[in-house]
Amino acid sequence: MDDVAIVGRGIIGTSWALVFARAGLGVSIWDRSGLSEAKIISDLQASATSLIGTNCAVPPEAFDRIRVHRELKNVLRGARYVQESAPEDLALKRELLHQIADAADPGTILASSTSGLRPSELADGIAARERFLVVHPLTPPHLLPLTEVVPSPFTSDEVVEHTCAFMTDVGQAPVRLLRETPGFVANRVLGAMLNEFFHLVREGVIRPQDVDTVITQGFGLRWACMGPFAAMDLNAPGGIADYLSRYGGIFEKVAKERNASSALDDALIKTLAESMRAEHSLEANPARAALRDRAIAHVRQVRTVVP
Structure with missing residues (x-):
């Protein structure tokens, strides 16, 4: 894939443009604001200013690879990958995706940045729907590599594989979902955590300002280095x-308190243990713990907590 089309120049579309241009690709942006190309490029440069001197910096020459078009057909011409980043409105996205699918070159991969709309909903009735899938980033993708690659039941496996490889090539960290689900994975997990924080604040268990401390001085430090x-x-x-035999009951108690049930059972514990042991032996855990400790110490040393 040599050229990328960005359809929608909001916060996400702008960030995607930085991802692809930084990776050395030619990027075409569809923009109907009426702003000049020079102004749009200047805004992109401004959004990357804070990254200068870091390993996420966007080199000056990257902006020479960005072009802005007023006509949708022009932004799509020659593009082998399209990242649609229009507002989160099903009817709007469907209409736009129909136009994109009709105008794009044969074989072009069509991706949507939607945060929660099912790909099968979005692609219903569009041409070449086997080439459509959701590629959902965290905000902003030029700083947060995690990218959920979500196929619909009719997306071809080849398109999914190509998209995952492409995301890796441009510096993202793709996670392929095995099937579509509302909210995908990242937003479902975020929603579950935030809902519990909302409950705890409303019930007078914790002050709102202390919620942020729970993450920045606790889980966030650890999760910066390793997953849960x-x-x-x-x-x-x-x-x-x-661990789960000792403390798994906590999750069941919390779930019951919210009139829900925990997904944790013996079969799932077995699945988790087998997956972990396939990656690491128990004998390796002391060395892994030492690496974790040093990594957390490094994060604490270099990070800035933004109020």
């Missing part, structure tokens, strides 16, 4: 299965 399953695996002598 890997962390569990290091927090009990027998690994993740041992």
Whole structure:
């Protein structure tokens, strides 16, 4: 893939443009604001100013690879990958995706940045729907590599594989969802956590300002270096299965308090343990814990907590 089309120049579209241009690709942006190309490029440069001197910096020559077009057909011409980033409105996105699918070159991969709309909803009735899928980033993608690649039931496996490889090539960290689900994964997890914080604040358990401290001085430090399953695996002598046998009841109690049920059972614990042991032996855990400790210390040393 040599050229990328960005359809929608909001916060997400702007950030995607930085991702692709930084990776050395030619980027075409569809913009109907009436602003000059020079002004739009200047705004893109301004949005990347704070990154100068970091390993996420966008080199000056990257902006020479960005073009702005007023006509949709012009932004799509020659593009092998399209990132639609229009507002989160199903009817609007459907209409736009129909236009994109009709005007794009044959074989072009069509991706939407939607935060929660199902790809099968978005692509219903569009041409070449086997080439359509959701590629959902966190905000902003030029700083947060995680990218959810979400196929519909009719997306071809080849398109999914090509998209995951492409995201890796441009510096993102793609996670392929095995099937579509409302909110995908990242927003479902974020929603579950935030809903619990909302409850705890409303019930007078914690002050709002202390919620942020729970993350910035606790989980955020650890999660900057390793994920929650890997962390569990290091927090009990027998690994993740041992941890959940000791503390898994906490999750059941919290779920019951919210009139829900925990998904944790013996079969799932077995699945988690087998997956972890396929990656790391228990004998390796002391060395992994030492690496975790040093990584957290480094994060604490270099980070700035933004109020």
